[in-house]
Amino acid sequence: MxxxxxxxxxxxxxxxxxxxHSVGERVIGYVVGLALALLLTATSFxxxxxxxxxxxxxxxxxxxxxxAQMGVHLxxxxxxxxxxxxxxxxxxxxxxxxxxxxxxxxxxxxMAHLNQNMPPMDQIMPMRR
Amino acid sequence: MLGKLDWSAIPFDQPIPLIAGAVVLVAILAVLIWVxxxxxxxxxxxxxxxxxxxxxxxxxxxxxxxxxxxxxGSDAIMMRIQQAVAFQSQGYLPPEHYNQIFxxxxxxxxxxxxxxxxxxxxxxxxPLQLGVRDVAFxxxxxxxxxxxxxxxxxxxxxxxxxxxxxxxxxxxPPLSELSYSPGVGVDYYAWSLQISGVGTLVAGxxxxxxxxxxxxxxxxxxxxxxxxxxxxxxxxxxxAAFPILTATLAMLLLDRYLGFHFFTNEAGGNxxxxxxxxxxxxxxxxYILVLPAFGIFSEVVSTFxxxxxxxxxxxxxxxxxxxxxxFMVWLHHFFTMGAGPDVNAIxxxxxxxIAIPTGVKIYNWLFTMYGGxxxxxxxxxxxxxxxxxxxxxxxxxxxVAVPPADFMLHNSMFLVAHFHNVIIGGVxxxxxxxxxxxxxxAFGFRLDERWGKLxxxxxxxxxxxxxxxxxxxxxxxxxxxxxxxxxxxxRPWMLVAAVGMAVLTIGVICQVVQIxxxxxxxxxxRDRTGDPWDGRSLEWATSSPPPVFNFAFNPDxxxxxxxxxxxxxxxxxxxxxxxxxxxxxxxxxNSPTGFVCAFFATIxxxxxxxxxxxxxxxxxxxxxxxxxxxxxxxxxxxxIPAEEVARIDRINIEExxxxxxxxxxx
Ligand code: HEM
Ligand SMILES: [Cu+2]
Numbered sequence: 001m002x003x004x005x006x007x008x009x010x011x012x013x014x015x016x017x018x019x020x021h022s023v024g025e026r027v028i029g030y031v032v033g034l035a036l037a038l039l040l041t042a043t044s045f046x047x048x049x050x051x052x053x054x055x056x057x058x059x060x061x062x063x064x065x066x067x068a069q070m071g072v073h074l075x076x077x078x079x080x081x082x083x084x085x086x087x088x089x090x091x092x093x094x095x096x097x098x099x100x101x102x103x104x105x106x107x108x109x110x111m112a113h114l115n116q117n118m119p120p121m122d123q124i125m126p127m128r129r
Numbered sequence: 130m131l132g133k134l135d136w137s138a139i140p141f142d143q144p145i146p147l148i149a150g151a152v153v154l155v156a157i158l159a160v161l162i163w164v165x166x167x168x169x170x171x172x173x174x175x176x177x178x179x180x181x182x183x184x185x186x187x188x189x190x191x192x193x194x195x196x197x198x199x200x201x202g203s204d205a206i207m208m209r210i211q212q213a214v215a216f217q218s219q220g221y222l223p224p225e226h227y228n229q230i231f232x233x234x235x236x237x238x239x240x241x242x243x244x245x246x247x248x249x250x251x252x253x254x255x256p257l258q259l260g261v262r263d264v265a266f267x268x269x270x271x272x273x274x275x276x277x278x279x280x281x282x283x284x285x286x287x288x289x290x291x292x293x294x295x296x297x298x299x300x301x302p303p304l305s306e307l308s309y310s311p312g313v314g315v316d317y318y319a320w321s322l323q324i325s326g327v328g329t330l331v332a333g334x335x336x337x338x339x340x341x342x343x344x345x346x347x348x349x350x351x352x353x354x355x356x357x358x359x360x361x362x363x364x365x366x367x368x369a370a371f372p373i374l375t376a377t378l379a380m381l382l383l384d385r386y387l388g389f390h391f392f393t394n395e396a397g398g399n400x401x402x403x404x405x406x407x408x409x410x411x412x413x414x415x416y417i418l419v420l421p422a423f424g425i426f427s428e429v430v431s432t433f434x435x436x437x438x439x440x441x442x443x444x445x446x447x448x449x450x451x452x453x454x455x456f457m458v459w460l461h462h463f464f465t466m467g468a469g470p471d472v473n474a475i476x477x478x479x480x481x482x483i484a485i486p487t488g489v490k491i492y493n494w495l496f497t498m499y500g501g502x503x504x505x506x507x508x509x510x511x512x513x514x515x516x517x518x519x520x521x522x523x524x525x526x527x528x529v530a531v532p533p534a535d536f537m538l539h540n541s542m543f544l545v546a547h548f549h550n551v552i553i554g555g556v557x558x559x560x561x562x563x564x565x566x567x568x569x570x571a572f573g574f575r576l577d578e579r580w581g582k583l584x585x586x587x588x589x590x591x592x593x594x595x596x597x598x599x600x601x602x603x604x605x606x607x608x609x610x611x612x613x614x615x616x617x618x619x620r621p622w623m624l625v626a627a628v629g630m631a632v633l634t635i636g637v638i639c640q641v642v643q644i645x646x647x648x649x650x651x652x653x654x655r656d657r658t659g660d661p662w663d664g665r666s667l668e669w670a671t672s673s674p675p676p677v678f679n680f681a682f683n684p685d686x687x688x689x690x691x692x693x694x695x696x697x698x699x700x701x702x703x704x705x706x707x708x709x710x711x712x713x714x715x716x717x718x719n720s721p722t723g724f725v726c727a728f729f730a731t732i733x734x735x736x737x738x739x740x741x742x743x744x745x746x747x748x749x750x751x752x753x754x755x756x757x758x759x760x761x762x763x764x765x766x767x768x769i770p771a772e773e774v775a776r777i778d779r780i781n782i783e784e785x786x787x788x789x790x791x792x793x794x795x
Contacts, residue, residue: 088341099369102456103409109472110405110460116469 033076132740150289190249215613228295235298257668260345273331275727280325333367347686359424422559434501447486480530507581511562518554543603580643588636595629
């Protein structure tokens with residue numbers, strides 16, 4: 001609905017709706033994003049198999065790379081910025097992160113306590129008699 | 130060729146589903162033949178099936194919900210009768226049939242009654258309240274509706290072809306795994322929910338975007354009607370929670386179809402992970418349902434008290450608080466899993482905290498009524514009935530949120546009474562209040578008040594007579610989902626509950642009669658002004674039913690209760706100011722995308738259930754092709770010329786002038 005009547009304040013734009021740069025600039029933005037994403041992906045695959053780094057650091061490195069990957073997607077493809085025209089999107093992102101944190105964190109915590117009310121196994125065995 | 134499908138899938142030996150199925154089939158065929166013979170097919174196709182008008186889609190959602198309410202209600206009647214007679218005997222329903230009925234009942238009532246009812250009302254009303262011409266994604270909206278209908282169709286299909294799940298409405302493993310449920314029942318359940326879940330997610334995205342992005346001039350967040358706020362909160366929850374359901378069911382399906390071991394007993398699967406995930410969706414889900422109902426009550430209470438909503442800002446805050454806290458309590462559904470005192474205590478406390486914003490809301494409604502000039506029209510009756518009933522349901526909720534108490538009451542009839550108490554007393558009463566309140570807006574005539582009030586009183590009383598006994602039976606130790614029992618102490622309460630069910634049924638019949646009577650008398654009940662209840666928000670500023678474009682001019686909003694304001698000003702100025710120049714309006718074109726998509730989704734869902742792989746591929750290709758065709762179309766809008774807009778708008782203005790001058794004369 002391209003309707004002149006639902007006016008938007010300029011602080012209320014959807015991603016990709018910000019004032020249009022020239023096509024060239026936009027293409028460069030996407031290409032940079034793609035390059036970064038590819039670089040991060042390649043690094044992850046490389047790190048996972050390598051023995052050049054201290055082995056226990058590999059999972060941490062993978063997590064860091066994954067988070068960086070999300071950041072690249074958000075900035076270059078979903079056009080999340082910190083500008084005032086992006087309040088809605090940043091809030092939505094924050095809500096999403098909060099939910100993910102609650103559900104994942106809660107799940108890990110709950111499942112770690114799964115067997116709290118079970119008597120220890122070595123006591124069960126003698127009880128069997 | 131046909132996978133697992135053969136003649137043994139039709140339950141020739143079970144008369145009840147077969148006869149029920151045959152009756153429904155004949156009814157559908159009769160309606161279809163009538164439609165075709167009378168030449169209504171083009172009208173239905175152009176005006177409804179392919180419509181992308183949010184009002185039409187909303188009405189279709191509500192129609193779907195109403196039809197499914199009758200189906201789910203029949204299941205309920207059968208279960209109540211079974212438990213009334215199955216004392217020290219097998220009753221009339223064999224266990225495998227009884228188990229299918231309670232599973233279908235829960236699934237249908239939550240996913241295909243409560244959800245479409247509230248989504249339908251939101252679709253119908255929110256754009257009007259925001260003062261805009263449509264939702265953000267009109268065609269997507271239609272896709273969402275038709276996918277929901279696909280899910281409902283598949284569930285009903287299971288009545289005559291194959292069987293439905295016997296696992297309860299959440300299909301807990303390991304019972305729902307292949308080793309214990311080898312039939313197609315769980316597959317019917319899971320694929321219906323996967324397909325309709327996509328529809329729900331789409332509806333959620335659409336409504337969130339609509340509230341955030343499409344508001345008329347001056348409609349800033351803190352001027353939005355309460356129903357728009359609760360719509361926002363509820364749909365944010367949909368967007369956040371439904372993917373969890375989809376992922377969980379996908380894992381269950383992987384277990385069943387491809388031999389994975391997410392939730393199996395063997396090979397490192399963990400059934401408790403299913404409980405955890407399904408309730409991480411399940412608790413937000415109950416607030417997805419009840420928040421819109423809270424919004425409806427807010428509108429109704431303030432309209433029929435003739436006062437602005439008391440504590441509007443605290444109401445907004447309470448709504449958003451519930452939105453967040455509802456993600457922090459899910460473990461209260463499995464306290465007895467044994468996660469230990471720390472975990473149980475934290476989640477128990479969080480569950481009690483969520484009752485606080487809910488309590489704030491109750492007080493706000495009470496203070497809105499306090500000192501108001503209250504009119505007890507039918508929507509208001511439902512709202513007051515809700516307040517009384519929901520308080521009881523909320524209190525029993527807080528009770529079972531106390532872990533030690535829950536160890537006694539978990540999965541007892543007490544729990545069954547609790548959630549029916551909040552879902553019937555909250556969601557269903559809300560849906561009915563909204564239905565009675567906005568019916569004139571949707572169809573241009575009011576509903577008969579006398580039958581409406583009768584329907585309310587029978588439903589209200591019937592509810593208590595049915596469910597108070599279940600609380601008591603639960604206290605006496607009766608567990609849920611019993612096909613038969615031998616304990617004499619429970620028997621009288623089951624008999625009382627069956628009587629209550631009969632009273633409830635009378636309530637439903639009254640509601641049907643009300644609609645029939647109102648359609649008959651529609652000329653006398655005609656709402657010419659568009660504002661039958663002396664409303665406060667913008668949906669009443671346009672005619673009933675509204676034109677396709679809702680508003681000739683998008684209204685200017687200067688404060689809360691936008692339309693009430695306008696009326697006050699208009700009375701002073703006698704509607705002197707003329708309207709500015711009319712302009713052409715562009716509206717989205719109708720599109721069969723939703724219907725065609727759902728058609729292929731139905732084929733694909735059915736084929737997946739029966740392992741007919743070539744048909745799965747066919748359905749998948751069809752659905753994808755539909756999407757491509759839609760994405761490549763050129764003309765997605767049509768123009769309503771300014772003269773036409775002017776003509777329609779002038780009629781409305783004339784009627785309103787008359788109303789104002791009459792009010793002035795009094
Ligand atoms: C005052 C807030 C509420 C609290 C503290 C609360 C608490 C609880 C608890 C602790 C349970 C689990 C009991 C058990 O399994 O032993 C439960 C079950 C349930 N509640 Fe509530 N509840 C509240 C409001 C609601 C509302 C508003 C709804 C729906 C609109 C709702 C729907 C349900 C459902 C459907 C179940 C049972 C699901 C099942 O096991 O099949 N509750 N509630
Ligand atoms: Cu809950």
